[in-house]
Amino acid sequence: MSEVSEVFTPRNIIVTGGAGFIGSNFVHWVVDHHPETHVTVLDALTYAGNLDNLAGIPSDRMDFVKGDICDAELLDEIVPGHDAIVHYAAESHNDNSIADPEPFVRTNVVGTFRLLEAVRKYGIRYHHISTDEVYGDLALDDPAKFTEETPYHPSSPYSSTKASSDLLVRAWTRTYGLRTTISNCSNNYGPYQHVEKFIPRQITNILTGVRPKLYGAGLNVRDWIHTEDHSSAVWTILTKGRIGETYLIGANGERNNIDVLRMILRLMGQPEDAFDHVKDRPGHDRRYAIDATKLRTELGWEPVHTDFESGLKATIDWYANNPQWWEKTKAATEERYKRQGQ
Ligand code: NAD
Ligand code: TDX
Numbered sequence: 001m002s003e004v005s006e007v008f009t010p011r012n013i014i015v016t017g018g019a020g021f022i023g024s025n026f027v028h029w030v031v032d033h034h035p036e037t038h039v040t041v042l043d044a045l046t047y048a049g050n051l052d053n054l055a056g057i058p059s060d061r062m063d064f065v066k067g068d069i070c071d072a073e074l075l076d077e078i079v080p081g082h083d084a085i086v087h088y089a090a091e092s093h094n095d096n097s098i099a100d101p102e103p104f105v106r107t108n109v110v111g112t113f114r115l116l117e118a119v120r121k122y123g124i125r126y127h128h129i130s131t132d133e134v135y136g137d138l139a140l141d142d143p144a145k146f147t148e149e150t151p152y153h154p155s156s157p158y159s160s161t162k163a164s165s166d167l168l169v170r171a172w173t174r175t176y177g178l179r180t181t182i183s184n185c186s187n188n189y190g191p192y193q194h195v196e197k198f199i200p201r202q203i204t205n206i207l208t209g210v211r212p213k214l215y216g217a218g219l220n221v222r223d224w225i226h227t228e229d230h231s232s233a234v235w236t237i238l239t240k241g242r243i244g245e246t247y248l249i250g251a252n253g254e255r256n257n258i259d260v261l262r263m264i265l266r267l268m269g270q271p272e273d274a275f276d277h278v279k280d281r282p283g284h285d286r287r288y289a290i291d292a293t294k295l296r297t298e299l300g301w302e303p304v305h306t307d308f309e310s311g312l313k314a315t316i317d318w319y320a321n322n323p324q325w326w327e328k329t330k331a332a333t334e335e336r337y338k339r340q341g342q
Contacts, residue, residue, distance in 0.1 A: 008125060008239050010084045012038045016069050016115065017089030019043040021193045022129070022227050024053035026086065029231035031061045040078065043089065044068045052325060053192050069111035075118040084125035086238060087115055090162070093196050094133075097158035098282055099340060108161035109168070116172045119180075127238045128169045128182045132223070132248065133159035135184075137285035140219060145291040146184075148246050155283045166246075173244050181241040185230050185249035186223035186290045189311065191318035193227075195326050196333045199312070202261055202275075203319045204326055206268050210334070213342060216280030218258030221287035225251040226305030236301045250290025251303035260312075267313050279341045 013030070017023040018041030027039050039062045043049045054064065067074045069089050079085070089111060091097065091104045112128070119126045135146045136153030152167075154160040166182055173180045193200045202212040233249040241247060262272040295301050305311045319326060 008084075010037050010125070010238065012040070012082045014040045014042055014079065014082050014085045016042045016085065016087045017049070017129075019045060019049035019051055019053055019064075020088060020092070021048075021053070021190075021197075022188055022230060023088035024192060025190065025227045026088065026231040026234055027054060027057065027062065029228065029235065031057050033235070038062070040065060040082065042067055042069065042078065046091075047329070048092065048194050050192075050325075070106060070114050072114050072117065075114060076121075079118045079122050079124070082122075082124060084127065084238065085115055085119060086127045086129070086234065087112065088129045090129075091158070093194075094156050094158045095196070095281060095337075095340065095342070097156055097161070099336075101157035101161075104157050104161045108158075109164045112165035112168050116168060116178065119178055120172065120176050124179075125238070126169070126178060126180045127234065127241075128166065128180060129234065130166050130182055130184045131159065131162050132184050132186045132250070132288045132290055133285065134163040134166055135288075138287045138289055140221065140287050142287070145289040146248060147291045148248055148294055155285050159285075179243050181237050181243065182246040183234060183237050183249050184246065184290075185233070186225050186251075186253070186288055188227040188230050189224050190227035190315055191322075192325070194333075195330050196336075198222075198257065199260065199264070199315065200319060200326070201333070202264050203268070203316050204330055206265070206270060207320060207323070208330065212261055212265070212275040213278045213337070214257060214261055214275055215278060215284060215342065217277070218261065219256050219286075220284060221254050221256045221289070222260075223250050223288050223290050224253035224255060224260075224308060225249065225303065226311045229303035229305050232304075233295060233301050236299050237295070240299050242298075247295045247299070248290050248292050249295060250292045251306060253308055254287075254289050255308070263309060263312060264316065267309075267316055281342075
């Protein structure tokens with residue numbers, strides 16, 4: 001049994017990747033719920049980062065630093081004076097990792113190494129954001145779900161770099177006594193998700209008169225969680241989690257892709273068969289499923305967005321009402337997919 005942590009009250013945190021989909025949701029969540037906490041966002045603003053995601057945050061609550069997590073000198077400049085790093089920055093898309101894995105090794109593995117070295121040097125807390133994909137996949141008819149004890153078995157270049165980064169955190173914690181926690185979350189959905197990902201891609205396809213694209217037969221299962229529930233879980237783990245521990249985050253949201261796509265089509269007033277089957281993803285994981293008992297029972301966390309259909313409807317409305325947010329990236333994203341035959 002590892003050390004029982006006292007409740008940690010972070011006053012001045014760095015959020016890496018805070019201009020991305022999930023990181024920016026966490027920044028808003030902290031600003032809205034914790035007036036005592038100041039946030040410094042460190043983000044390289046890659047194709048996936050967007051400062052508009054942080055619009056409306058008062059300047060006395062957040063500083064923004066444009067920079068690369070692999071830049072050790074920059075970390076020496078900005079880390080002192082902070083009491084924790086919450087590390088979201090990553091190359092996050094499986095299909096991109098299959099087309100070009102190198103940025104994934106650099107940002108996800110080397111970037112995490114640089115942050116851990118800075119945490120070691122300045123003696124601050126560190127929370128590591130990871131994914132359920134590190135556990136590989138489950139068979140469609142397997143009653144099992146992933147737990148914190150499931151062996152690592154990643155399938156894609158993306159998930160293998162995330163698994164590598166988790167292992168670095170564990171080793172730095174044991175060897176150097178770093179004060180860390182790790183969370184592995186299932187598939188997120190909600191506003192501000194890049195149009196390369198499944199749900200926003202299909203919504204914005206329909207909005208632009210393009211038929212949605214389903215990989216293979218569409219029987220693959222993902223365990224969906226609203227990104228706000230992910231944010232509340234991360235705050236819970238950062239403040240109450242036991243040092244050195246891993247917590248799985250999930251909200252019992254298992255659904256197969258074809259059912260999600262049909263729901264999107266129905267909610268958008270389209271025939272449920274108005275989509276194309278396209279080439280499957282190489283190595284496509286069949287099913288993810290999270291058992292979040294440890295997080296729920298030990299730390300008392302509960303999701304609030306438990307009605308997937310109403311969360312999906314609100315997400316569709318957000319994309320329909322905010323075309324200026326996604327239109328500039330849509331064409332380039334679809335060009336990339338076209339080259340991959342998807
Ligand atoms: P995203 O691609 O939307 O955002 C990633 C952010 O990181 C961007 O703002 C980007 O500019 C920034 N970034 C990338 N490389 C950087 C670098 N070298 N230095 C500094 N900043 C850099 O990703 P997301 O979907 O918001 O995912 C965030 C985190 O959550 C990732 O660690 C991902 O592995 C994890 N995660 C995602 C999901 C999901 O469903 N999307 C599920 C579980 C875990
Ligand atoms: O056009 C598509 N058609 C399709 O059928 C796309 C983009 C995806 N899919 C399928 C592939 C997956 O089975 O939909 C499912 C979800 O795909 P993604 O949105 O690419 O997510 P996934 O590969 O499951 O990974 C996501 O969840 C775990 C995030 O992108 C990761 O960052 C996170 O770690």
